[in-house]
Amino acid sequence: GAVVSQHPSWVICKSGTSVKIECRSLDFQATTMFWYRQFPKQSLMLMATSNEGSKATYEQGVEKDKFLINHASLTLSTLTVTSAHPEDSSFYICSGFPPGGRGDTQYFGPGTRLTVL
């Protein structure tokens, strides 16, 4: 199947700093990408839908000014956690959704483990 990569795979930062996570679709064009957050022993929670060339759509309760999403090309979406705090520590996962696809064609990245000290 198609491959989605994330970088970095893990990051540790100090409270108050900003962290950027990259999500790349390696062999397909992803007009839509989704960003999820997963706390330990919990399920994936959708944070936002990122559409190439337009503003991201955020789920209820997700602060758009804190979690900045940029989808500047068909193969790259970035999530920037601004002024990170310990409660933002989580596993962040993205998925790529090619045009014309549905459900079974949403390909997930390997995730990024963020730890905020």
Added chain:
Amino acid sequence: GESVGLHLPTLSVQEGDNSIINCAYSNSASDYFIWYKQESGKGPQFIIDIRSNMDKRQGQRVTVLLNKTVKHLSLQIAATQPGDSAVYFCAEIPGSNYKLTFGKGTLLTVNP
């Protein structure tokens, strides 16, 4: 709001046995369901899907059953292997909305 949930948070089976993981959903508008496998520290991996116009679908060693009357999904894994140990999530897509709503997950442990 409506959500997808699971009956069993953990399941422990012996190698070679069959495993059944259950999932209850509450959104009657959902017409597409997917089972994912997530190993520790990794992203979800697609296992099998089923659309609402079906009640059963089989893959390699896996079968998904859908009971729309009681809004219930199950994933059956035949001849469970140690490599099947992971957390399994069901997910639904309601109607034309392509967003996935994930269930709580079941941790499957396969004992050798």
